[in-house]
Amino acid sequence: MTAPHPLVATAQALADELLAPHAQQVDQEGVPASHIEAIRRSGLLGVSAPKEYGGAGAPDAVAREIMEILAGACCSTWFVQTQHHTPVKMLAKSELPVRERLLRPLATGELLAGIAFAHVRAFPRVPVRATAEGEGWRFDGRVPWYTGWGLNDVMLLAGVTDADEVVFAFTEAREQPGLRPSPPMRLAALTAARTVSLDLDGLRLPEESVVLRAPQDKFALVDRPRNTNASPAVFGVAYAALGLLEQAGETGPARVLRGRLDEVRRQVYALAEHPVPHERVEERLALKTRSYELMRAATSAAVVAQGGRAMDLGSPAQRLAREGLFLLVQGQTAEVRRAHLDALADF
Template sequence: MTIAPHPHPLVVRARRLADDLLAPHAERVDQEGVPVGHIDAVRRSGLLGLGAPREYGGAAAPAPVGREVAEILAGACCSTWFVQTQHHTPVATLTRSEGPVRQRLLGPLARGELMSGVAYAHLRAHPRTPVRATRERGGWRFDGTVPWYTGWGLNDVMLLAGVTDDDEALFAFTEAREQPGLVASEPMRLAALTAARTVSLELDGLWLPEESVALRQPYETWAAADRLKTVAASPAVFGVAEAALALLDATTAAPLRSRLGDVRDRAYALADHPDPEEHRAERLALRTRAHELMCAATTAAVVAGGGRSLTLAATPQRLAREALFLLVQGQTTQSRTAHLEALLG
C-alpha cells in the first residue's frame, strides 16, 4: 500500500490502532472473539464517523480515505474490521434518509456513542423473501429469518430490512437485543471470523414504529444500487493480501506485491469513476483478480511458514482462513458467476 506523504488524520489513527492493539492480539481474538475493549477503542478513534456528515459529528472523509482505513484494519484483525464495517451502511442510509430516525440516531452513530449492525443481506435472495415486512398498528411487523447478523452483543442497534407486500425494500432501526418478536441463535462456529459474533435472528411479529423507518423504496431500485456496490473489489481483500505478503521475504513478495498494486490502482480508479454503470465487466474481473492474488499471497505465507503455519497461534493460517471468508463476503449471483467462470478458464 502506498502511504501518502501527509496522511489523513483518520488514517493515522487507524494505523496506530492497528499497530498498538489489533495486530498484536489478532490470533487471540481469532480464537476467543472480538472483545468489547476492541470496539471501545474503535469508538474512541473516531473511525465510526468516517463518512458521516460533519454537522452530525462525523469526518465526511473522501472515499480513498475510507478504503485505506479499511485496508489497515482488515490487514491487522479482519474480525474487528468486519464488526465495525457493518456500522458504515446504517450511517450512509441515515445520511440519505428524510425520516425522523435520522435526527434521532445519525449524531450518536457518527460520534461513536452508538454502534450499529446490519441485517439486510437476505434481500439478495429475492424473489424469495426470508423476511417479510407488513403494515400493522401504524407501524411495521417483521416476520422471517435473518440468516446472518454480525456483532451480536457488541452492537447497540441494528438496521433491519424486509420486503413489503408491494415489493418494496424497507429498512428500519431497532435495538440489537432480544425483545418480543426477536430471538437470536447461539453464535455460529465458522471456518473463519467466528470471532465476529455472527448469529441468525428469528423474527415472529417484531413490531417497529413508522418513525424507525430509514428507507423504503421499490425493491428493484434498491437492488440496482446494491449490485453496483458488489461488483467492486473490497479494500479488505487488499489489506489481508498485504498482511500475508509482509510475512514473506522480499524476493518472494515482490512480484505478487507488484501485481496486487496494479489491480488495486485500477480497481480504485474505477470505483471513483463518475458513472458507476461503466466498466462493469472490468470491475467484476478486477474483483476476481484481487481475490486470486489474495489467495496466492496467503497460500505463499502458509507455504513459507511450513508446519508451524498449521498451529492456531500462527498468523499465516489465520490470514488464509480470512481470505476464504472474503471470497464470499458481499457475494451476489453476478459476482459468484464471474468468479467461477474465471476459475474454470
C-alpha cells in the same frame, strides 16, 4: 508527498498498537468489547459521516484506506465495525425523522450499528417479509447472518413487502418480543465476529424507525456496485500476508506479488471513483476476481513459507488464509459467484 488523513494515521496506530498484536488471541477467543471501545473513541466510526453531525466527512478514498489497514491487522474486528458504515451513509441521505435521532450518536461512536439486510439480495426469494400494520411495520422470517451480536447497540433491519418494496428500519440489537437470536455460529473463519442468525416472528417497529423505503428493483440498482467492486479488506489481508512472506526472507516472491497487487488495487479504486457506479460491471467483476486470485496467492505463499508451523492455530499465516476464504464469499451475490466460478474454470 502529502500527509495522510488524520484518521488514516489513527487507524494505523490502532492497528499497530492494539489490533495486530492481539489478532491471534481474538481469532480464538472473540472480538472483545475493549477493541470496540477503542474504535468508538478513535473517531473511525464517523469517517464518512457529515461533519455537522460529528463525523469527519472524509472522502471515500480515506475510508477505503482505513478498511485495508483494519482488515489487515485484525479481520474479525474490522468486520464487526464495518457493518456500522452503511447505516450511517443511509441515514445521511435520509430525510425521515430517524436521521435526527440516530445520525449523531452513530457518527460520534456513542452507538455502534450492525446490519441485517444482506438477505434482500436473495430476491425474488424473500427470507424476511415486511408488512404494514397500524402505525408501523411487522417483520417475519429469518435473517441468516447478523454480525456483532452482543457488541452492537442498534441494527438496521430490512424486509420486503408483498408489493416488492424494501423497508429499512432501525431497532435495538437485543433479544425482544418478535426477535430471537441463535447461539453464536461456529465458522471456519471469523467466528470471533460474533455472528448469529435472527428469527423474526412478529417483530413490530414504529413508522418513525424507518430510514428508507424503495422499490426492490431501484434498491438493487444502487446496491449492485457494492458487490461488484473488490473490497478493500481483500487488499488488507493480501498485504498482511505479503508482510509475513517478507519476514520469512522470501523477498523475491513477495516483490512480484506486491507489484501485481498494487496494479490491481490501483485499477479497482479508479473504478470505484467512476461517477456512474452501476456502469462497467464486467470490468469491475474481472478486477474483483483478479483481486481474489492475488489474495489467495499471497496467503498461500505465506503458508508455504511457514511450512508445517502454519497448521498451528496460533499461526498468523493460517489465520490470514482462513480470513481470505471468508472474503471470497462475504457479500456474495449470484452475479459475483458466476463471475468468480467462470474465472476459476479458465484458470
